[in-house]
Amino acid sequence: MFFKAITGAAVAVTISAAAASAATVNVSSISGNWSGVTGGSNITGVGTSSITWGDGTAPDSGYDFNAVGTPLTDVTSPFLIGDFVHNNFPIPSGSSITQATLDITVTGTVDGLAFLITESFVFNHNETPNSDPCPDASAGTGCDIVTLVSATGTGAVVSTGSQLVSLVIDGFATSDLVFYTDENQSNTAGIYASFEISPVPLPAAGWMLLGGLGGLAAMRRRKKTA
Template sequence: MSEVTTSGTWTAITPTPPNVSGLNTGHIAWGTPAGGGGKSGYSFSGRTIEVKSDGTEVTLGTFTHQNFPIYGGGVDQFDVDLVVRIRFEEDVEDREFSFRFHHFETPNDGPTPDDEVDLPTRVSPESVTIDGEEYAAVITGFKRNGEIVNKFHSPENGSNSADIVAVLSRVGAPDVVITGVCHKGGVKYTQADEYVEIVNQGTAHADISGWLLHADDPGQNFTFPPATTLRAGQRIRVYTNEVHAEWGGYSYGSGRAVWNDKGDTAYLVDAEGAAVFDYGYGTEAP
């Protein structure tokens, strides 16, 4: 475990929208204001955190999108590069990790006017050596209102923030884990909205074709279909009887509840039958 301090600067924007300002600072802005709210832009605020090399997720910093109506000069999608500087307590110099944010400036008069921010690549190309092992930083999502999501939706006419959640992971390997079980659904009787959340915290993509998710009871097995790849940093959910495309679209298709309301264990097994991960949930977890 190491205490680190983070900070960040925005270093590039491609292709370039009009009226860009703030390159190589902690706040970058763009566009010609279409109203009284000013330009749109990103900022990053660092913090002091405890970082572990055991897959524990930490908040790397806070990402903010100042989202106002602008004229974009015909450039509505572009990439914005962020360099996060991390000062490990035992170092005299900062370590730099770079990430790319993909921005979609959606039409304000469309059915989904919220702008979208995504991460096309979640693994930093830079690494750090800890106890002889090489590690890279992997962003596993945007945390807002207590929920970690893959893509950040930013409502118009305001300042919208989310914590950037990341892990330090060994270079060159996937690391697929269960991070949560929503075992008490809100849908009466069937609890169709129950789900298990699975994340690849590793630096490499994982082929999870044929992997099994189960609760150790008959009829509670879900098998991932052929050609299923869990990208590095990607977060998915397997629902009891709902389909959510933004979480991968996976569902047991069960007309009754799968997960014990009082608690139990969720198991993840690979295609060869080897145990990958188990996750105890609820008050009666073993």
């Protein structure tokens, strides 16, 4: 097995320990289901966290999403939400998929206020002949190639009063878009989410009020000096 790398659509955000202590982020549920499968024969598991394809005899090739256990309390950014797993096994007959979509949903709270974030990851799948050498320069043969082609979704922004907490599913922790799995092997990649804390912007009227108060203070100082 040779893991080259795979990544999502965003870069994980690093926040200071001081900022992280200003809000408590808890995760109550994580789910990931496979949808929009293209091609393949004897497909099972569409709409669940695991899909397989092939000739219907075990073990079949497939994709899994293994969510971490919940609840997660007082998480720090970034945090693991689950693993994507590619299981590559021979397909004596039948056909392979060419594309599949993984839909992930994460729910939780920030200082007791609810959030929900979603992301869809679209993978292209290239089922190579088992006798072909792997294109990744490893010693294996029959490496199937998985490519992340898009990642789209919605983040969440929670206002705790004086602060905004922005949450997003970042995707995979590494920086490339392609990885290879040798025949009769599995490949695993962690999927992460993160959050960023920032002050709530002061409305324009508030800045005008502060400017007016500053002007009054300056006038008082000038009168005292006179």
